[in-house]
Amino acid sequence: MKRGAVLPDLRWWHGLFLGAGLMYCPGVVLVLCVLLLPVAVLMMIDTRADRQRLVIILFYIGAVMVGPLHHVWVERGAWFACVRTIEDETLLILDWCALAFAWLVSEISTVVARFIGGQRIRAERIRLEKRVTALEEEWGLNSHA
Amino acid sequence: MTAADEILIGGRYNVRLDRPKPPVGGCDAYAAHDVSVPGAPLLALAPQTLRARWPEYALYRHGSVIPFQAQEHHDGAIWVICSPLPGPALSAGFTPWPESQLIESVIRPIAELLMHLDSLGMTCRALRPDNVFQEQGSRRLFLGPLGLTPPAVHQPIVFEPLSSAVCAPHQRGDGTIACDVFALGVMILMLCTGKVPLEGLSDEEILQRRFERGSAAVYMAGANIPVGLVSLLQAMLSDTPEYRPAPKDLVTIAPSKMFSSRGRTLARVPLVIEGHQLRTPQAVAWFAARYSDTFLSLLKRRVIGKWLHHELDLVDVARHIERLVVVGGVVGAVSSKTWILMQAVSLLDPTAPLCWGERWFWPQALPQMMANALLQEEDSSVRQDVFGFVGLLIGTPDLLNKAQLSPSLKQPLQHFLRLARQSSMKGQEQGRRIVYHANHYQPCLSEQCWDQRIIQSAGLARWLEKRCAQQDALPGDSLLDKHMRSFLNVHATLGLMRSIVEAPVMGRAIWMSDLQMVARVQQKEDTGSLPNIARKALPHLKEELRAWRSKTLREQKYAQLEQLAERGDLWALLCFVQDPGDLGRDKAQAQDAEREVEAIRDYISQEAERLNVTQQHARNLGEFCCLLVGIVVAMSSIWYEFCGH
Known part of the structure; x- marks a missing residue:
């Protein structure tokens, strides 16, 4: 996938598969489309989103999707069951929240990692500066202050 | 009596500084006694400056000289212990002696002494009433110990022949045995007349009369002298050294022995200088130095040459003296007046000392004169004259070759030049060192320790140690002064040590070089430990430790240094x-x-880059965490969906 593209680079056989899916199990395709909508939105909004991030987000979305898909499987892809599933607000909210949660986890861990790294650098600098002062004191080096 | 008044010398002789005796032969004297023989009184002499040939004088023994029992060093100063005086000095009073007594107990023994000294190449130069002692109850004379003062320093002008009487006391030099014969003659004259000749006249008057009429004539005029001694005295008191009898002629003297006294050749017509009628070249020489301008104008008008030629038949001298004015031939920065006068005097009287400007001196006495001059004020005329001459002599050795001087002046001058070349130094330092090179028994001339009569470098080190114990700061803020430095340097080279420090630098380095000198003395000689000097030097040594850059090491070293x-x-x-x-x-x-500091600074300066890298890392780490959490959430969701119910 080209980086920065708003839409995925679609080919003719994508349409073939979509048509086949719509033909044989339209309910499942409907559920998938609705549940994967946040990913599509994200791809359109976040121009920097790469494949790695999409994969990560897919895990979260996937976690939400386990329940409905299982339900659809149990109902054997019945249209009404599918429509009922996507009419469930809790599911939709959860689906969107998964995206937000993914973002939150990513940001928080980044911030924490950055803080720890900064802390480490600061500690090292303080240690080195102490060493410099000690050396200058000991050997009477004129500081470059 | 305190311990300070009493010193123990050589572990044997106890000197009572609180009981001074009248000076003997120009040295301070103190009562002393032998610790092992407490009853016998002794005399301790404290000579200020010994003669350069002191070891020979110290070994010399003669029946007519008061012998000394020991010479010992105490704190670097020399002490001479001798038996107590046999009686009072002649200067304390005496009765006139008859002729036979004089011959028996004065002339023969002392002539024998002089003969003996002469055979050893030594001179006495201390025949004078206050140095001759008469044994109580008998008519025997004893001379004070020899060699304890520079030659002829304490001789009154009456007892000196004209050739050294014209010089100031320190400028007389060793002289010859003929000088001693003259002094003996005056002594004999004094003993038979009962008084010192020409008593009560000033030195200048005495000299003037002696030059105008001859010493013998002036001394013996109107004196009641035994007939048998007249010819002897006339010969002994002759102003020409060759005319005086030799000591070996005096030893064999018998009563009424006749001595041929060759009279002086007198000019028929006197030469008149400033109203003085002069009949001999010697007198002209002396008055020439006194009235140099008049003399030089006479010389230029060729009056002197003609007078010498016609009246004294001294054709050669007349020719040479005429040429002096014509040739000139001034060397270096000598004024032509001084230059011509010096040579003219030497031509007129070959036995006269060197006449330089206003000063008469024998070149042998130059080191002694320099020592004396160094004790004077910095700007005294003596000092300037003496060092001016020495500087000129050393600076232009050509001077000697060009000058027409008698051999008795030239040889000692050449000897002096050789002496001067012994040290590689130049200028004032060279002058100071010559003194110690010439006389190894010369006390250190520093005015701080002159009273201590220090002649040993170990003694100087100990004296410094004592002085450093006092709280007051050292003058000039240095351990040694320049005289002490020269003294130590010369004494170091005498002991065949490598010369210590040749070129002193200023400031702290001076302390270091001084310390080095004293340290070397301490190392080579037994001075004991010198903690006071070390303590005084501590601040300067600490300065030296600044060369160490490590602070903790320095602190450690300070502590060790103090220990x-x-x-x-x-x-x-x-x-x-x-x-x-x-x-x-x-x-x-x-x-x-x-x-290391440089590297650390470099590392710290790259901190921004490293911060960037860390942020990149943090983002990756965040994504990784996010992925992990996602996987966990997905797995737990699956587990919940299929197994949770």
Whole structure:
């Protein structure tokens, strides 16, 4: 996938598969489309989103999707069951929240990692500066202050 | 009586400084006694300056000289212990002696002494009433110990022949045995007449009369002298040294022995200088120096030459003296007046001392004169004259070759030049060193320790130690002054030591070089530990330790230095302070430290980049965490969906 593209680079056989899916199990395709909508939105909004991030987000979305898909499987892809599933607000909210949660986890861990790294650098600098002062004191080096 | 008034010399002789005796032969004298023989009184003499040939005089023994029992060093000063005086000095009073007595107990023994001295190449130069002692109850005379003063320093002008009477006391030099014969003659004259000739006249008057009429004539005029002694005295008191009898002629003297006294050749027509009628070339020489301008104008008008030629038949002298004015031939910065006068005097009287400007002196006495001049004020005329002459002589050796001087002046001058070349120094330092080179028994001339009569370098070190114990700061803020430095340097070379420090530098380095000198003295000679000097030097040594760059090492070294200073071993101190190996290590470590600081600074300056890298890392880490959490959430969701119910 080209980086920065708003839409995925679609080919003719994508349409073939979509048509086949719509033909044989339209309910499942409907559920998938609705549940994967946040990913599509994200791809359109976040121009920097790469494949790695999409994969990560897919895990979260996937976690939400386990329940409905299982339900659809149990109902054997019945249209009404599918429509009922996507009419469930809790599911939709959860689906969107998964995206937000993914973002939150990513940001928080980044911030924490950055803080720890900064802390480490600061500690090292303080240690080195102490060493410099000690050396200058000991050997009477004129500081470059 | 306190301990300070009593000193023990050589572990044997106890000197009572609180009981001074009248001076003997120009030296301070104190009562003393032998510790092992407490009953016998002795006399301790404290000579200020010994003669250069002191070892020979110290070994010399003669029946007519008061012998001394021991010479010992105490705190670097020499003490001479001799038996007590046999009786009062002649200057204390005496009755006239008859002729036979004089011959028996004065002329023969003392002539024998002089003959003996002459055979050893020595002179006495101390025949004068206050140095001749008469044994109580008998008519025997004893001379004070020889060699305890510079030659002829204390001789009254009456007892000196004209050739040295014209010189100031310190400028008389060793002289010859003929000078002693003259002094003996005056002594005999004094003993038979009962008084010193020409008593009560000023030195200038005495000289003037002697030059105008001859010493013998002036001394013997109107005196009641035994007939048998007249010819003897006339010969002995002759103004020409060759005319005086030799000591060996006097030893064999018998009553009424006749001596041929060759009269002086007198000019028929006197030469008149400033109203003085002069009949001999000697007199002209002396008055020439006194009235130099008049003399030079006479010389230029050729009056002198003609007078010498016609009246005295001194054709050669007349020719040479005429040529002086014509040739001139001034060397260096000598004024032509001084130059011509010096040579003219030497031509007129070959037995006269050197006449330089206003001053008469024998070249042998130059080191003694320099020592004397160094004790004077910096700007005294003596000092300027003496050092002016010495500087000129050393600076232009050509001077000697060009000058027409008698051999008795030239040879000692050449000897002096050889002496001067012994040290590689130049200028004032060279002058100071010549003094010590010429006389190894010359006390250190520094005005701080002149009273201490220090002639040994170990003694000087101990004296410094004592002085450093006092709280007051050292003058000039240095351990040694220039005289002490020259003294130590010369004494170091005498002991075949390598000369210590040749070129002193200013400031702290002076202290270091001084310390080095004293340390070397301490090392070579037995001075004991010198903790006071070490303590005084401590601040300067600490300065020296600044060369170490490590602060903690310095602190350690300060502590060690203080401990070492307490032990008072200066050489160890110097080695400790100047340790090149340790200093090199320290320097290498300092360079390492510098490099390390540099590296750390470089590292710190790249902090922004590293911060960027960390942020990138943090983002990756965040994504990774996010992925992990996602996987966990997905797995737990699956587990919940299929197994949770």
